[in-house]
Amino acid sequence: MTAEIIDGKAFAAGVRARVGEEVARLKQGHGITPGLAVILVGEDPASQVYVKNKGLQTVEAGMNSYEHKLPADVSEEELSALIERLNADEAVHGILCQFPVPDHLSETEIVARIDPAKDVDGLHVENIGLLASGQQGMVPCTPLGCLMLLRDRLGDLSGKEALVIGRSNLMGKPMGQLLLRDSCTVTIAHSRTADLAAVARRADIVVAAVGRAQMVKGDWLKPGATVIDVGINRIPAPERGEGKTRLVGDCDFDSCAEVAGAITPVPGGVGPMTIACLLANTLTACCRANGLPAPEGLTA
Numbered sequence: 373m374t375a376e377i378i379d380g381k382a383f384a385a386g387v388r389a390r391v392g393e394e395v396a397r398l399k400q401g402h403g404i405t406p407g408l409a410v411i412l413v414g415e416d417p418a419s420q421v422y423v424k425n426k427g428l429q430t431v432e433a434g435m436n437s438y439e440h441k442l443p444a445d446v447s448e449e450e451l452s453a454l455i456e457r458l459n460a461d462e463a464v465h466g467i468l469c470q471f472p473v474p475d476h477l478s479e480t481e482i483v484a485r486i487d488p489a490k491d492v493d494g495l496h497v498e499n500i501g502l503l504a505s506g507q508q509g510m511v512p513c514t515p516l517g518c519l520m521l522l523r524d525r526l527g528d529l530s531g532k533e534a535l536v537i538g539r540s541n542l543m544g545k546p547m548g549q550l551l552l553r554d555s556c557t558v559t560i561a562h563s564r565t566a567d568l569a570a571v572a573r574r575a576d577i578v579v580a581a582v583g584r585a586q587m588v589k590g591d592w593l594k595p596g597a598t599v600i601d602v603g604i605n606r607i608p609a610p611e612r613g614e615g616k617t618r619l620v621g622d623c624d625f626d627s628c629a630e631v632a633g634a635i636t637p638v639p640g641g642v643g644p645m646t647i648a649c650l651l652a653n654t655l656t657a658c659c660r661a662n663g664l665p666a667p668e669g670l671t672a
């Protein structure tokens with residue numbers, strides 16, 4: 373079997389276009405423009421690229437973008453004061469702090485200070501609790517993007533055996549909750565899981581978010597399974613020249629594509645969905661803040 377390649381880049385472009393249409397409608401009908409504030413602490417090169425892309429795509433969708441770049445040695449008090457200002461600012465509907473942050477700052481503390489209604493990363497404990505109890509809150513962007521890709525390919529997910537590999541707060545745990553909400557039978561595997569290959573062979577859906585390059589092999593998969601690869605790992609690529617590198621996922625793409633029914637590539641799979649869903653979440657937060665229904669199909 374040779375798997376269908378799920379084109380996350382094209383799907384994300386569709387989500388962004390839909391967000392843009394809804395934003396135009398919101399402006400025209402209600403005179404409201406959604407606003408997203410992104411905080412970047414320090415000068416991590418990858419984070420700088422992600423934040424720049426977030427700003428560009430926010431503006432492209434017709435929303436206001438507010439970028440706050442803080443020095444790597446910013447104090448917790450200064451960062452908290454900025455978040456307080458953004459919480460109180462009516463033009464700002466979504467707030468996120470780009471991760472990772474320098475070691476002297478706590479990601480948990482930062483998220484705790486963001487107004488849950490503006491927490492477009494969906495990481496505040498209030499939003500985690502709402503998701504876990506099946507209520508409406510903000511849903512983390514990457515798991516939301518994975519869910520959109522899965523629903524698009526498989527339609528109704530109910531009754532599917534789903535395996536999530538990885539138990540991070542940003543990805544594995546919310547992904548498990550979302551799949552459970554769609555009535556999948558969910559297993560969340562991690563570094564202590566015994567015989568992961570045998571667990572994976574039962575799964576109709578495998579979401580790999582473990583952060584280990586090319587860990588999931590094709591002979592772990594049930595034939596026809598849908599594989600969502602969330603990993604973004606840079607590995608040496610001597611075939612491209614001395615010192616060169618390339619991006620790979622948590623799945624060994626070539627062997628998995630031989631067995632899976634469909635698979636996301638890296639790059640060009642889940643990654644682009646993260647920012648598209650951030651825009652969707654900002655629109656959702658803006659609609660809710662103004663007592664309007666959030667557009668259908670852009671949230672879980």
Ligand SMILES: Nc1nc2c(c(=O)[nH]1)N[C@@H](CN(C=O)c1ccc(C(=O)N[C@@H](CCC(=O)O)C(=O)O)cc1)CN2
Pocket residue numbers: 422468469470471472493513514604619638639640641642643644645646647
């Ligand atoms: N506060 C947050 N911090 C971080 C998050 C997050 O969701 N919230 N996620 C990641 C970084 N990230 C967005 O912030 C992100 C990662 C990857 C991509 C992406 O499009 N990747 C491309 C490849 C990019 C490359 O060439 O390096 C792909 O997979 O095709 C977008 C956004 C950590 N921090």
